[in-house]
Amino acid sequence: MVVVVGGGKAAEAKLKGLGPFNPHLRVIAPQFSPESLRLMALFTECEILYKLWDPADLKEAVLVYALTNDPEVNQAILAEGRLRGIPVNAGLKGTFRSPAAGKIDDWTLAVSSGGQHPSLARQARDHLLESLRSWLRQGR
Amino acid sequence: MYMPLMVNIRRAVIFGGERGEGLQKTQKLALFAEELFIVPETTGVSSPLVLPPGKLSLVKEKLYLPQAREIPVHPIPAEDCDLDEVIRGATFVVSDLVDEQLNRRIFEAGERSGVLVNVIDTKPLCNTWFMSLIETPHLLAGLSTKGQAAFFSARLRKKLEPLFSRQEKEASFWIEVRKLLPPGPVLSSLSLLEKSWTLKFWRRCWGYSAALRRVPSLLKKSRFKKLLKESHS
Numbered sequence: 001m002v003v004v005v006g007g008g009k010a011a012e013a014k015l016k017g018l019g020p021f022n023p024h025l026r027v028i029a030p031q032f033s034p035e036s037l038r039l040m041a042l043f044t045e046c047e048i049l050y051k052l053w054d055p056a057d058l059k060e061a062v063l064v065y066a067l068t069n070d071p072e073v074n075q076a077i078l079a080e081g082r083l084r085g086i087p088v089n090a091g092l093k094g095t096f097r098s099p100a101a102g103k104i105d106d107w108t109l110a111v112s113s114g115g116q117h118p119s120l121a122r123q124a125r126d127h128l129l130e131s132l133r134s135w136l137r138q139g140r
Numbered sequence: 141m142y143m144p145l146m147v148n149i150r151r152a153v154i155f156g157g158e159r160g161e162g163l164q165k166t167q168k169l170a171l172f173a174e175e176l177f178i179v180p181e182t183t184g185v186s187s188p189l190v191l192p193p194g195k196l197s198l199v200k201e202k203l204y205l206p207q208a209r210e211i212p213v214h215p216i217p218a219e220d221c222d223l224d225e226v227i228r229g230a231t232f233v234v235s236d237l238v239d240e241q242l243n244r245r246i247f248e249a250g251e252r253s254g255v256l257v258n259v260i261d262t263k264p265l266c267n268t269w270f271m272s273l274i275e276t277p278h279l280l281a282g283l284s285t286k287g288q289a290a291f292f293s294a295r296l297r298k299k300l301e302p303l304f305s306r307q308e309k310e311a312s313f314w315i316e317v318r319k320l321l322p323p324g325p326v327l328s329s330l331s332l333l334e335k336s337w338t339l340k341f342w343r344r345c346w347g348y349s350a351a352l353r354r355v356p357s358l359l360k361k362s363r364f365k366k367l368l369k370e371s372h373s
Contacts, residue, residue, distance in 0.1 A: 021143040062254065063145070085229070085254055087147055095231075097146040099282070110144035110271065110282045113311060117278075119334070120314055124279060124307040131303055132283075135296060 001025070001060045005053045005077055006067030007032035014065050015039040020103050026061070028053050029068070055080045066090040091115075100125040104133055142269060144282055147256070149173040153226055155218045155235035155246055156181050158189065161260050162236030165270065167196045169234070170209050179214040179226055181237055188212050203275060218242060223249040232268070236260040272297045276308035278315060313348045320355050332367055333358065 002018065004011055007029030015036060018025070024045040027036070030052055040046045049057070053073060058064060064086055066077035074090045081088030087096040092115045099112035100122040109128055113121040152173040157166040158180065169176055170191050178189055189211045195204055214221060218237055223246055227233055233250045235243050235257075247265040250257035259265035271282030274297055281304055283297055314330065321329050333339055338358060342351035358364055 018143070023143065085231075087145070087231075095148045095150075099144055099146050099280075101144045106285050108142070108144055108271075108282075108284045110146075111307075112146045112280050113278060114146075114280070117311060117314055117318075119331075120307075120311050121279065124281070124304070124311070127307060128281065128300055128303060131300060132296065135299060 002063045002065070003028065003058060003061040004065045004067060005029065005057070005073075006065070006069070007036050008067070008069060009033070010067040010069075011065075012036045012039060014067060014098070017098055017101065019043075020101070023063075026057065028057055053077060058084060058086060061086050063096070064088045066094070102126075102129045104129065104136060107132060107136070142284075144271065144284070146280070147231060149231045151175040151177065151230045152232045152234065153177050153179060153230045155179045155233070155242075156237045157234065160236070162234070165234050165236070165258075165260065166211065167191060167205070168203065168270065168273075169232070170196075170205060170211065171203050173232070176209075176211045177214065177226075177230075178211055179216075179218045179221060181239075182217045182219050186213060186215070203273065218246075224253070227253055227255055230255050233257045234260065235265075274301055274304045276305060276311070278311040279304070279308055309348060313343070313352065316352055317355055320352075320359070322359065328368055329359070332364065 002023040002025050004014060004025065004027045007027065011027065012033060012035050016039060019039070019042060022044055025043050026047040026049065027040055028049045028051060030050060040048060058080055064077060064081050066074040066088055068074055078088045078090045078094060081095065088094050089096055089098060097112060097115055099110035100118065101108065101110040102125055109125060109132060111121045111125040111128065149169065149172055152169045154162065154166050154169065154176065156162045157178050166189070180186070191205055191209045191211065193205050193207045214226065219239065219242060227249050233246065233255050235246045237243055243259045243262060243265055247257050247259055251267065256268040257266065258268050258270065269284055271284040274281040283300070317333060318326065318330065336358060339351055339354065342354050
């Protein structure tokens with residue numbers, strides 16, 4: 001299960017990125033933006049919890065995204081994840097990063113700039129995916 | 141469904157890993173893991189495994205080890221050691237042991253502790269896959285078919301490499317541009333510069349170095365300052 005803590009712009013961007021992989025999702029925040037609610041509806045399995053985060057929410061989590069606008073809360077989530085051995089994404093301080101990723105059939109492509117220039121990583125992914133798509137078309 | 145991640149590997153435990161595919165994974169992990177630990181097979185090595193610096197020729201990807209790395213070896217072979225104890229605190233576990241029963245026990249111990257596990261060439265005993273990597277100084281790309289067509293993946297990686305090196309030039313350029321920006325809203329400035337036709341024109345016609353020299357004058361232009369103010373408000 002992937003746990004996302006936060007319901008604002010950052011959560012929206014992450015939900016968009018998670019979309020193609022359709023994981024079992026748990027999203028926690030006292031309130032959500034209309035766009036994040038729309039994106040959550042696209043997942044097959046999604047628990048929406050209207051509440052403040054607490055450590056018990058990380059039960060069964062394999063990945064956690066700490067995306068609140070309070071750095072102290074994000075830090076607390078990161079500490080709890082470290083304690084439980086769960087990888088946590090909390091901006092540049094987390095224990096894992098989500099690369100810009102894309103899928104074509106069974107192929108998965110991911111590009112990372114190590115958090116230095118995310119838009120460039122996305123741009124590189126789009127270029128590479130386009131080339132991959134045309135090569136796969138030729139190869140089949 | 142598998143999702144690509146870039147994980148900060150603090151501690152990796154490798155069962156076997158002294159030859160063949162296992163050694164390749166050890167070499168790859170030597171570049172990324174902070175701490176590596178080898179648990180040998182029953183008849184495995186007992187002295188530390190030393191990986192020489194330079195190009196790791198056995199690794200398919202063009203990855204380089206900046207200095208020699210010594211990897212400690214567990215004194216007790218995998219068959220007799222306490223698996224849960226060895227795995228505790230690890231971020232990632234790899235096994236290339238011959239003993240299938242032992243591999244299953246390693247996988248189960250990893251699953252119990254919520255650790256990422258890859259038993260080489262045994263798909264049902266993997267909750268994590270290595271991607272075929274393309275690395276440049278500023279970008280890292282991974283390509284995967286979940287182990288379905290590794291040979292094809294390597295071929296495609298070769299095709300993508302030249303394209304990726306062009307992306308690297310672009311990445312280096314923007315990282316240098318970033319250094320030239322005045323303190324303030326860096327992302328807004330970068331986004332405006334990315335849209336700048338002047339900068340696109342200079343990059344295409346005179347190359348990255350010339351375009352880079354052009355950036356300070358662009359930043360001083362009143363039109364740029366006005367657009368930046370508008371985007372920020």
